[in-house]
Amino acid sequence: MLDAMFSAQVGDDVFGEDPSIHKLEAYSADLFGKEAALFCPSGTMTNQIAIKIHTEALDDMICDHNSHVYRYETGGYGFNSGISVSLIQGSHGKITASQIEEVIHEDYDWLPKSKLVVLENSCNKGGGSYYTLDEIRPIYQLCQERKLILHLDGARLFNVLVETNESTQDVGALFDSISICLSKGLGAPVGSLLIGSARDIKRARRFRKVLGGGMRQAGYLAAAGLYALRNNIDRLKIDNDRAKEIAGIISDLPWVKSISPVKTNILIFQLHEGRKASEFVNKLKALGINSSPFGPDKVRFVFHLDISNDMITDLIKTLKTLRF
Numbered sequence: 001m002l003d004a005m006f007s008a009q010v011g012d013d014v015f016g017e018d019p020s021i022h023k024l025e026a027y028s029a030d031l032f033g034k035e036a037a038l039f040c041p042s043g044t045m046t047n048q049i050a051i052k053i054h055t056e057a058l059d060d061m062i063c064d065h066n067s068h069v070y071r072y073e074t075g076g077y078g079f080n081s082g083i084s085v086s087l088i089q090g091s092h093g094k095i096t097a098s099q100i101e102e103v104i105h106e107d108y109d110w111l112p113k114s115k116l117v118v119l120e121n122s123c124n125k126g127g128g129s130y131y132t133l134d135e136i137r138p139i140y141q142l143c144q145e146r147k148l149i150l151h152l153d154g155a156r157l158f159n160v161l162v163e164t165n166e167s168t169q170d171v172g173a174l175f176d177s178i179s180i181c182l183s184k185g186l187g188a189p190v191g192s193l194l195i196g197s198a199r200d201i202k203r204a205r206r207f208r209k210v211l212g213g214g215m216r217q218a219g220y221l222a223a224a225g226l227y228a229l230r231n232n233i234d235r236l237k238i239d240n241d242r243a244k245e246i247a248g249i250i251s252d253l254p255w256v257k258s259i260s261p262v263k264t265n266i267l268i269f270q271l272h273e274g275r276k277a278s279e280f281v282n283k284l285k286a287l288g289i290n291s292s293p294f295g296p297d298k299v300r301f302v303f304h305l306d307i308s309n310d311m312i313t314d315l316i317k318t319l320k321t322l323r324f
């Protein structure tokens with residue numbers, strides 16, 4: 001990846017003149033069978049721009065109550081787009097067509113206008129759970145019938161596709177826009193892509209600029225992203241398998257009360273009564289293992305390409321002997 005970065009050709013992307021960014025945008029648009037793509041500094045920005053291009057003030061967005069666009073983007077849907085949100089209590093982050101149907105508003109002056117549905121795949125807060133395309137199709141159908149726009153927050157989409165063997169082309173056919181992250185499991189240093197129609201992406205470019213996301217010789221970063229898309233997707237299966245392996249190992253350890261079903265590269269477990277996640281995470285950190293508190297008594301492990309076999313061996317040994 002570093003070699004690809006060092007040998008990248010660059011130009012000024014604010015003027016649309018960076019060949020490496022053009023290459024990355026064209027590659028990712030093609031991957032999903034879409035017309036265009038936009039390279040942005042973060043997944044928060046690609047999601048926020050998606051919301052911006054698909055809505056106007058007084059519109060309403062429908063999503064799961066634990067979704068990233070609602071919880072972890074600083075309330076940007078209100079700040080950037082002036083819209084409201086209808087939250088659904090999904091199951092492990094997943095919502096259904098009938099749940100969406102229940103919260104679609106009638107066309108009254110006093111109700112914000114239902115405009116946009118956002119799905120997250122995989123679902124971060126859902127413990128890495130995922131939708132199959134067969135589960136998404138009824139949602140797509142409903143959106144077609146009720147004239148709703150469908151956006152995918154696919155920050156970790158490729159962790160799903162290596163499990164289901166579904167194609168990016170088939171994903172692309174069901175969504176109006178897709179956000180993918182290069183800097184999570186794919187291991188690039190920076191960047192996300194917003195993928196969609198040529199018209200939408202043209203408008204998205206303006207909003208990227210006003211958010212301060214117009215970058216100049218960023219082709220070095222795009223080259224890393226392109227390398228990641230070409231080389232680091234298949235190996236995500238290793239991360240998913242490791243999450244399952246570690247879940248199996250901790251399941252009968254004394255400090256573990258329960259484990260969320262492990263579907264991809266995220267492992268979330270609950271500690272027994274009286275044990276605090278923040279203390280647990282600090283204790284592991286002192287032993288050289290990074291994890292995140294995910295609520296007062298829940299801990300999240302995320303598996304990624306910078307973890308070696310030796311580290312996994314060490315992790316297993318540490319967890320098995322841990323007193324907590």
Ligand SMILES: *Cc1c(COP(=O)(O)O)cnc(C)c1O
Nearest residue numbers: 042043044045068120124153155
């Ligand atoms: C990480 C992530 C994002 C984007 O986050 P950035 O840190 O802004 O790149 C969006 N959605 C989900 C589900 C994520 O996990």
